[in-house]
Amino acid sequence: TGSTRPQRMLKAVQKNATKGDPESVISAIDYYCRHKEWAMNVGDEKGLILDSVLTEVNPSTALELGTYCGYSTVRIARLLSPGSKLITVEFNPDFAAVARQIIAYAGLQDKVTLVEGPSGDLIPKMKERFGIKSFDFVFLDHWKDRYVPDTKLLEDCGLLRKGTVLLADNVICPGAPEYLKYVKNSAHYESQYYKSNLEYTKVEDGLEKSVFLG
Ligand SMILES: O=C(NC/C=C/[C@H]1O[C@@H](n2ccc(=O)cc2)[C@H](O)[C@@H]1O)c1cc([N+](=O)[O-])cc(O)c1O
Numbered sequence: 331t332g333s334t335r336p337q338r339m340l341k342a343v344q345k346n347a348t349k350g351d352p353e354s355v356i357s358a359i360d361y362y363c364r365h366k367e368w369a370m371n372v373g374d375e376k377g378l379i380l381d382s383v384l385t386e387v388n389p390s391t392a393l394e395l396g397t398y399c400g401y402s403t404v405r406i407a408r409l410l411s412p413g414s415k416l417i418t419v420e421f422n423p424d425f426a427a428v429a430r431q432i433i434a435y436a437g438l439q440d441k442v443t444l445v446e447g448p449s450g451d452l453i454p455k456m457k458e459r460f461g462i463k464s465f466d467f468v469f470l471d472h473w474k475d476r477y478v479p480d481t482k483l484l485e486d487c488g489l490l491r492k493g494t495v496l497l498a499d500n501v502i503c504p505g506a507p508e509y510l511k512y513v514k515n516s517a518h519y520e521s522q523y524y525k526s527n528l529e530y531t532k533v534e535d536g537l538e539k540s541v542f543l544g
């Protein structure tokens with residue numbers, strides 16, 4: 331039985347990155363996925379937009395839906411101020427196992443709590459389990475048909491506050507048309523589209539940034 335793509339990505343990190351150096355982990359993954367084997371990381375191009383939004387928001391509490399191998403988890407956690415926390419939700423135990431190792435290799439395990447399970451079950455437990463009052467920042471990058479139900483769930487669970495920033499990946503490719511409709515037509519969000527390209531390709535994709543207005 332051969333290795334999986336996430337396992338090969340982890341090998342590339344262990345081979346080419348420096349332990350405790352998040353930038354080298356990010357570069358190693360981007361190099362591997364651009365030149366060896368594509369994978370669904372937000373990537374270096376959209377990653378710069380993610381970085382700039384994060385720097386602007388400077389969240390104390392952040393949520394990521396869809397860890398996959400931990401690439402964007404590392405991108406987010408490396409920019410968090412001391413004492414800030416990132417909770418990342420992953421459904422697939424094999425992906426979670428690789429992500430934990432990549433996050434640890436970057437030396438960011440103290441800033442990150444990786445929770446395994448479906449987002450729909452975990453979101454309602456965030457307050458009681460992690461003592462979260464509300465999130466300052468949410469990165470949506472999981473199953474695209476979960477973006478709307480999970481956004482509604484975050485609202486209903488009182489996990490968004492006036493000014494919370496939602497940033498959604500792939501609103502063009504593979505696309506999240508219902509989500510775009512939802513945030514653009516809602517009086518409770520102020521949205522803007524950041525045009526970019528699908529990771530490691532020339533195909534158009536982009537990020538939608540939506541500020542919750544309360
Ligand atoms: O399909 C895509 N993403 C789906 C991601 C899903 C991830 O979210 C987790 N999850 C975590 C919690 C859940 O409740 C459900 C799933 C899954 O276990 C997986 O790790 C995608 C596809 C392309 N593409 O070009 O095809 C490009 C991208 O950037 C993408 O993000």
Ligand SMILES: [Mg+2]
Pocket residue numbers: 370371372471499500
């Ligand atoms: Mg994505």
